[in-house]
Amino acid sequence: MTLDRKVWRIKVVESRSINRYICDKYGSQGNKGLYGTNPLEKASIDQWIEAEGQSFNPPSSVLVFQLAFAPRMKLKQDENLIRQNEEKLKKVLDVYEKRLGDSQYLAGDEFTLADLSHLPNIQYLVNGTDRAELFTSRENVGRWWGDISNRESWKKFSFPQTPLVGLLCCCRRLATPSPTG
DSSP, rough: OOTTTTTTTOOOOHHHHHHHHHHHTTOOOOOOOTTTTHHHHHHHHHHHHHHHIIIIIHHHHHIIIIIIIITTTOOOOHHHHHHHHHHHHHHHOOOOOOOHHSBBBBBBOOHHHHTTHHHHHHHHHHHHSSHHHHHSHHHHHHHHHHHHHHHHHHHHHOHHHHHHHHHHHHOOOOOOOTTTT
C-alpha cells in the first residue's frame, strides 16, 4: 500500500499498520469506533493489537502452519513444535479469558480492531484443525469467539478454510513459520 503520493512516498507492508491507517483515513465511514474515538480508547486498542502481534500471533501462526498447512503440503508435522506452541497459546488464552471476564471484547465493551486482528488465525485453528477446544473450552474466550466470528461482516469475508489451504499448499510458496516466532 502506498500512502498519499502528494505528501510522502511511503510503503506500508505490515497488516496491523495498514489496518490502523485505513481506520484513521476512513474512520468516518463504516464502524467509526473500530480504532477508538479518543486517545484512551486508541491506547487500549493498540495495547491489545500489540498483544496479538507479540504474544498471540507467534504460537498461533506456528500451529496454523503445522496443523492446517503442513498436512496438506505433505510435510511432516513437528509434534514437539506443536506441543510447545500449544502451551504458549494456552497461556495467552488464559490471560484473554481473565480479560474477557471483565469486558465483552478485548479493548472494552465494543468490537474493535483489537478483536478483528485475531480473527484469521482463530478461524484456521477452530475450523481447519482439531484444536477448536483451545478457544471453546474457555467460557469467556469461547463467548468472544462466537460473537466476533458471527458478525455479519466477518461471515461475508470469511469462507471455508480447507479449500483455501489446499490451494495455497498446491502452490508451495509458503515458508514454515519460525519456531521462535
